[in-house]
Amino acid sequence: MAKMGEGDKRWIVEDRPDGTNVHNWHWSETDCLGWARTFLSNLLCDKTLLSGESNLYIKTKKIEKLEGEAYVNIRKGKIIPGYELNLVLSYEAEAKDSDGNAVVLSTEGTVEVPYIADENAGEDPEIRISIKDDGPIGKLLKEAFIAKGKPFVFEKIRDFVDAMAKGGPAKDDLDVKKVAVKKPAASGPGVGSDSGVSNSGSVAKASKKPVEKKKKEGFKTITISERFNCRARDLFEILMDENRWKGFTQSNARISKEVGGEFSIFDGSVTGKNVELQEGKLIVQQWRFGSWHDGIVSTVRLTFDEPESGVTVVKLTHTDVPEEDRYGNSTVVENTERGWRDLIFQRIKAVFGFGV
Structure with a gap:
C-alpha cells in the first residue's frame, strides 16, 4: 500500500470547480494523525477509573506520546483505513489508609500501547503498564490499574478502530459532499427563464418578501x-x-498577551486569538476546538468584578458553541461547560488557593 501522500497520480483526479468528488469515485486520501490524537484524547484522558474503592484512586491524565501514521483512503465509496500508532498514556494513582482519610501513597504511571495497527484491528493490542513506585502499595495500585484500566484502554482503542473503519475525519466526505443544487426552472406557461417576460409581452413581477433573519440553530451559549x-x-x-x-x-x-495575538491551550486541542483585553476587567477571545467542524469559531467573554476587597466574581459567556462535533458527538456543550468548571475554574482554586 502506498504511504500517505505517495498515491499513484494516475488515480488522483484534479478537484472539480465545485469541490465535489461525485459518488466518491476518485481516489482521495486524508491524513488522520491529528484527528486520531484529538479523538483518543477525548476517549482516554482525564477519566476516573477508581474513586475510593478499597481506598484506591486512579485517574488517567493525558496522552504523553502518539507517534506513527494514520490515514484514510476512499475509492469508489469504499473506505480503506491505514494506521500504525505508538500510544503512551499517563495516569495518577493514590492510596489512602483504612479510614480513607490520610494519603498513604501518591504516585504516577504510564500505559504504553506500542502497536495499534489496521492489520490487527480485530485483536486487543499489546499493552505495557508501569508505575513509578515499585513498593508493596505501588504494586497494589498497578494491579488495580491492570484490573480496571486495561479493559478501559482496550475498549477505547476499539472505539478508535471502529471510527477509522467508518472513515474517521473523512466520513463527512461520504455524506456531505454533494453536487450544488440547481436552480429550479421557472414555472407557469410561457415564462422565460432569462428575460422575465411572458410570451404575451407582459412583464413577470417578482414578489418581494422581507427576508426574515433566521435564528442560529445548532449552537448554544x-x-x-x-x-x-x-x-x-x-x-x-x-x-x-x-x-x-x-x-x-x-x-x-x-498564550499571547496582545490584542490580536493567538493562543493554543490544552496541548493544542483549543486554539484562538485575543479580541479585547482590559487588565483586571475583561477578556474577549475567539475559541475553536480541534474536534469541531471546519470554520466554526466561538466567542468567550470573561468579565471581572470586585464586589469587595479581595473577592472577585468572574462571569463567563461562551457563545456559538456547536451542539455536535465533526464526529457526531452531541455532548459538546455539556463537555465544554464541564471543562470550564472542572478544568479551569476549580483547578485555579485548587492550585492557587482561591476557593471560597
Whole structure:
C-alpha cells in the first residue's frame, strides 16, 4: 500500500470547480494523525477509573506520546483505513489508609500501547503498564490499574478502530459532499427563464418578501458565574499567563498577551486569538476546538468584578458553541461547560488557593 501522500497520480483526479468528488469515485486520501490524537484524547484522558474503592484512586491524565501514521483512503465509496500508532498514556494513582482519610501513597504511571495497527484491528493490542513506585502499595495500585484500566484502554482503542473503519475525519466526505443544487426552472406557461417576460409581452413581477433573519440553530451559549478569593488583576494574570496555565491544567500552552495575538491551550486541542483585553476587567477571545467542524469559531467573554476587597466574581459567556462535533458527538456543550468548571475554574482554586 502506498504511504500517505505517495498515491499513484494516475488515480488522483484534479478537484472539480465545485469541490465535489461525485459518488466518491476518485481516489482521495486524508491524513488522520491529528484527528486520531484529538479523538483518543477525548476517549482516554482525564477519566476516573477508581474513586475510593478499597481506598484506591486512579485517574488517567493525558496522552504523553502518539507517534506513527494514520490515514484514510476512499475509492469508489469504499473506505480503506491505514494506521500504525505508538500510544503512551499517563495516569495518577493514590492510596489512602483504612479510614480513607490520610494519603498513604501518591504516585504516577504510564500505559504504553506500542502497536495499534489496521492489520490487527480485530485483536486487543499489546499493552505495557508501569508505575513509578515499585513498593508493596505501588504494586497494589498497578494491579488495580491492570484490573480496571486495561479493559478501559482496550475498549477505547476499539472505539478508535471502529471510527477509522467508518472513515474517521473523512466520513463527512461520504455524506456531505454533494453536487450544488440547481436552480429550479421557472414555472407557469410561457415564462422565460432569462428575460422575465411572458410570451404575451407582459412583464413577470417578482414578489418581494422581507427576508426574515433566521435564528442560529445548532449552537448554544454557556453562562457561568464563579467567585474567587483574590484580586481581579491576579485572576486576569493567571488566565493570560502561559506558565500558570501549564501549571494548573498540567498541559502545554502558548498564550499571547496582545490584542490580536493567538493562543493554543490544552496541548493544542483549543486554539484562538485575543479580541479585547482590559487588565483586571475583561477578556474577549475567539475559541475553536480541534474536534469541531471546519470554520466554526466561538466567542468567550470573561468579565471581572470586585464586589469587595479581595473577592472577585468572574462571569463567563461562551457563545456559538456547536451542539455536535465533526464526529457526531452531541455532548459538546455539556463537555465544554464541564471543562470550564472542572478544568479551569476549580483547578485555579485548587492550585492557587482561591476557593471560597
